Amino acid sequence: MQSGVFHTTYNQDMVLRPMPAQKIRLALVIIFVLVFPFVASPYQLTLINQIGIASIGAIGLNILTGFTGQISLGQGAFMAVGAYGSGLLAARLGLPWWLAIPVACTITALVGAVFGMPSLRLKGLYLAIATLAAQQIILWLITHWKGLTGGVEALNVPLATLFGYSLNTDFRFYWIILLCLVGTVLVAVNLFRSKIGRAFVAIRDQDIAAEVMGVNLFYYKLLAFATSSFFVGLSGALIAHWRLIVNYERFTIETSIFYLAVIIIGGLGSVSGSIYGAAFMTLLPAMLNNIGRSLEDLIPYIANIIPFLQQAAFGLVIILFLIFEPEGIAKLWRDVKDYFRLWPFSY
């Protein structure tokens, strides 16, 4: 909701991007995503693909945690379900990837709904611990169900092809990720303009009041878990078909924590914030790595401690954001925009 903007008709109120400035920014973003892959280096392409996949996962988690207020530490496990689901369907049953991915997402949504059931009795802290248990249990199942997943050994996924082109380069896969991300964003943004999304937000703000007002908690909480897990599964499945290899190490509790950090730093309850957060948290370690490498001549010891610098920065960024800007990058960006729109009368 922007200050200084006044709607006079319902149609104006319904428009997603009412301001001219917003339209210009959207146009710039569209130009950027269309031009970027043609000018980017292979390294930058890999990074932007990572950001795209992380954004999908972050939007998924934000639907559950940011909008519905249900804390989940099971993100990594749900991504694993998506990745292994899609990988196994493609590798063992020979399904084409464009069929394997949606089937895997649906499976993840179902698994998410099952593990969301404790949310009907638990909230806050206890729910966080329950989802932590879900993470540990699902990951144990994946690494020990040798007959199905191959256990701790990596699962090889067949190369995805489209109209005779094999999607074997970052450049080609970029368009698939972009398509999925745009779809995810559109669904998420419009979800919160619908009855379902409003019910989610009502549950987050006051669950008892929501129930009094006729929101069926059982139904909507499970729906939140399922919707969220669907997108989380999508990001897992995309990883499987992009990297062509699925390894459980990608989906540990660290991953769950990474995604929580992404949505906190990006902005809880903000779709665009999820993307800012994903970009920030993906670029931060990459930047540190580059800075470290360029300083290698000056400080020879630095190469050894880069991983620890990245880890320390990860922790520090979470702490600093929570103390100084708990609403994340989305809020910072909004402040900047408000400042200029209201200028010179901004207070």
Next chain:
Amino acid sequence: MDKFLQLTLTGFTTGAVLALVALGFVLIYKASGVINFAQGEFLLVGAYVTFGLVAEIGVPWTVGVALTMLFAVILGVLVERLVLRSLIGEPILSVIMITIGLSSLLRAIVHAIWGTAGRPFPPFIPSQTINILGAVVPADRLIAIGLALILLAVFSLFFHYSRDGIAMRATADDQQVALSMGISVKRVFAVAWSISALAAAIAGVLVANIVGVSAAVGGIGLRVFPVVILGGLNSIPGAIIGGIIIGLLEAYTAGYGYHLGPLLAPIGLDAGGLSTVIPFIILVIILMIRPYGLFGQEIIERV
């Protein structure tokens, strides 16, 4: 029977260490309502600081352990003052995430100083084996059990008879009322964090003595969740009994779990490492039927 006894003793050792970690955990939760995901990293810091002082600098182990304990107290107060104080009244997710951020930061600092490779811990705790009723146990494990029991007794006495302990229970019960009775809630929080860090540092030394100094010491932080949920998040006896139950359960599953192998084999499931996941399955069951645990206060909100 030998095996059973052996497993029981192993279970008790693990349980004692888990109980010690859980104790620090419960202490912070009781006093300030914060769930500390960095508890495992407090262990890690304790183990590495002792290692650095005793094995690398070469101070006598008594001095080394005393300095570590002092360091832990300072660390606890600093963490409370610099990080947690500004989050009073914030949503639970922020509190969880800030302790997670803290754990990441502490781990990075420890590993940047000492590296990630495992090292042998200076052997100042005797580790020759002792024969009890046919079961062979290293002495250090018995010392771990003994030390844990002593500490638990000390903490129980502290809560019942000391001024700070009573103030802490009062704060846990109701912060507003505690404030109006002249209790400094800030001081209570600082004391809770420092005692908790202290308990964790001692547990860290005990664990490092058994498994060596490595990143694995910090991993115990996650294993403490089943313990505190089983015992009840705000119950000190719950932490102790929960720790021992989970410790025994882990030991028995590790020892007898292979009997389940043929049962799980037809669906392609491998029963190895079952002992790492059983506590979490128990956790889910407890959460579903009795979320406040065996001894916890029944204050959880029903949805």
